[in-house]
Amino acid sequence: MSQGPNMVVCIKQVPDSAQISVHPVTNTIMRQGVPTIINPYDLFALEAALKLRDQLGGKVTVLTMGPPMAASALRKALGHGADDAILLSDRFFAGADTLATSYALTAAINKIGAERPVDIVFTGKQTIDGDTAQVGPGIARRMGLNQLTYVSAIPSIDLEAGEISVHRRAEGGVQVLKTKLPCLITMLEATNELRRGSLPDVLRAERAEIKVWNAEAAGVEDLGKCGMKGSPTKVSKVFAPKPRAEKAKMITAEDGAPASVAAAAVETLLDADPRLLSVLTKQTTVA
Amino acid sequence: MAQAPAAPPAKGRKKTEELPEHLKAYKNVWVFVELEHGRVHPVSWELLTEGRKLADALGVDLCGVVLGPKAEGTEKAVAEAFHYSANRVYVIEDPLLAEYRNEPYTKAMTDLVNKHKPEILMLGATTLGRDLAGAVATTLQTGLTADCTELAIDDDKSLAATRPTFGGSLLCTIMTRAARPQMTTVRPRVMAMGDPDRGRTGEVVREPLDMAEESIVTKVLDFIPDSDTNQAQLAYADIVVAGGMGLQRPENIRLVVDLAQVLGAEYGCSRPLVQKGWMTADRQIGQTGKTIRPRLYIACGISGAIQHRVGSEGADQILAINMDPNAPIFDFAHHGIVGDVLELLPALTEAFRKRLAVDRMAG
C-alpha cells in the first residue's frame, strides 16, 4: 500500500453545556441561543488522524450525524485540515440512542469505504451531552473492526503488514496492544492538541461544499434500526437535580483571624465525624 | 352500587415499548465482577451492593460474573462476590482471559447472557467496563445507559436508570422496556459499598470459553502499571483536598499539597487547573474527571459548578473555603468558611498539624 491510510473521524456537534440552564419554574431546558461546539473529546480524535496523515499521507474524512446546522461543525473540522466532510442528516435519524447512532454511522462509513476501504475509524472517548463512550464500540462491533478504546498514543503503524500498535489506558496502568487494520480507535483526552488550521485550509473550509447524505444516500438498509424507532432506550423524564435542603454552616471566629477560624474548623470537622481523628492519626504517623 | 365502567382498553403502547414474549424469560440481576491482574476493581462490590436492592425489589436472584484465568485471584473473586451478597456466580476460567481484551471478553459475556438470560446487567464505568459494555450491548442489540447515578425498579418492573445529561445541569431517567438485558454502567464511587459478610457462600456455575488464541487478532504486548508512573488515587481516597481558580497562581498549588500531606490525603483540582496545565488530568474532580466519595473533602477556592458538584457531593463531609458567600459550593458543602484561601490554607494546615501532634502525644 503506498497511498497512506484512509481515515474517518466521527464527530458530534453539542450544545456548550456550560451555558445550558433549567427554567426554575417550568423545569424545562432553556437551550435557546446556547452556542454549539464540536464535542471537545472529538478534537483529540481529529488531531490524532491529522498526525497520522502528516506521517503517512492518506485521507481524513470527518463524518457527523445531526441536523442541517451540524454542517458548521464539519466546516470547522475542515478548517483544521480535514480533507473531506460528510453530514448524515435525515428525519429518520432523529431521537437516536447509541445503538441507532452506531447503526447509521456504520452505513455511512461503509459507503465511504466503497470507494477505497477505510483503514481506521476514529471517535472521541465520549460526548459531553448524552451518549457516553458507546458509539465507538458500537461501530467497531457492527463493522467487525478491531476495537481500541482509550488510546493515548499510536507508537507504530505498518500499512504493508496491516498492523498497528497503540497505548491503551487501562485501570491501574497502560496496555500496549498490537492489532490488525482496519481498526476503530477512541482517543483519550489530553493526548494531543488540535492544530490551528493553515490559512488555505481555513479559506477552503469556508467555501467547501459539505456533502449531505440522507438515509438512502448513506445506503441505510433498515430504517427501523434508525432514530427513535431503532433505539431500545427511551428517555422517560428529564429534571433538574434537587437542591440540598440545607446550606453550609459557616465557621467563624470572634477575632476573625485565619488561625482562629482554622482552629475552629478543625474542631468542627472532628466533632462532626468522631472517627475522622483515628483515620488522620493512622495515616500521618507513618509519614 | 353502580357497576364500575369497564376499564378503557390498555393504551396502545408503541411496539418498541413492549417486551416481546421471548424476552420475558430473562430473569435476575447480574453484576460484572471486574478482575484484572488478580485484583477486583472495588466498583464491582459497589454494584453488587446496589444490585442487591434491585434484585430484592424484583424478587429475583443477584448473580456475579467472573471472567479470568485459572488462578487464585479468580477463585478469590468468586468467593468475595458471595460475601457482597451474590446468590450465584457465573465463572469462565480460561488462560485467554488473563489480560483484558475486547474480543474474548465480549464473547464470554454474550455467551453467558444468551445462555442464562439476565434481565439486568450492570458493569463499572471503568475503561474496561465501558469497552466491554459497548461491544456487548451492540452484539445483543439491547439498550445501554452509561454512567448512571441512580437505579430503581419501575412499576412495570423495568429498570429506571437515571444519569446526568447536558454536562450535569440536568438528570434524565432512561428505560429499556422492549429489550433485554437492560444494561447500565456506573462510575466508581457513585454507589456506596456495603459491608461484606465473610460467612456467605452460594452456587457456582462454570462455563467454557471455547476460543483459540489464533482467532484473537489483538495481542497484549506489555502492561505498564501506574505504580511506576505516580498516578493519583483519588477515587478511593479517605480524605481529599482540592484547589480551584481561587488559588490564582500555579505556585499556590503548594498550599493544597501541604495540607494534603499533613492529613495523609490525596489532592485534586477543578477543571480549569488541568486546562491551564497546573495539575495533571488524573487529578481533576468532577463530571469529566474523577468521582470521589471520601470521608472528608476540603474544597479551596472552587466555585462549585454543577460539573464539579456531581463528582464530589458524595463525600461524607465537605468543607468549602471561598471568598464569595454566595458561591454555589456553599449550596452543597456541609461547612463553609468565607475568606481568602491563600491565608486560610496555611492556617488550616498549621491548625491540623498542631491538633494531630497533641493527639499523638496523648495516644
Ligand SMILES: Cc1cc2nc3c(=O)[nH]c(=O)nc-3n(C[C@H](O)[C@H](O)[C@H](O)COP(=O)(O)OP(=O)(O)OC[C@H]3O[C@@H](n4cnc5c(N)ncnc54)[C@H](O)[C@@H]3O)c2cc1C
Ligand atoms: C462539559 C463540561 C464538563 C466539565 N467538567 C468539569 C469537571 O469535571 N470538573 C470541574 O471542576 N469542572 C468541570 N467543568 C467546568 C465547570 O463548569 C467550572 O467552570 C469549573 O469547575 C470552575 O472551576 P473553579 O471553581 O476552580 O473556578 P471559578 O469558577 O473561576 O471559581 C473560582 C472560585 O474561587 C473563589 N475565589 C477567588 N479567589 C479566592 C480567594 N483568594 N480565596 C477564596 N476563594 C476565592 C471565587 O469566589 C470562585 O467561587 C466542566 C464544564 C463543562 C462545560
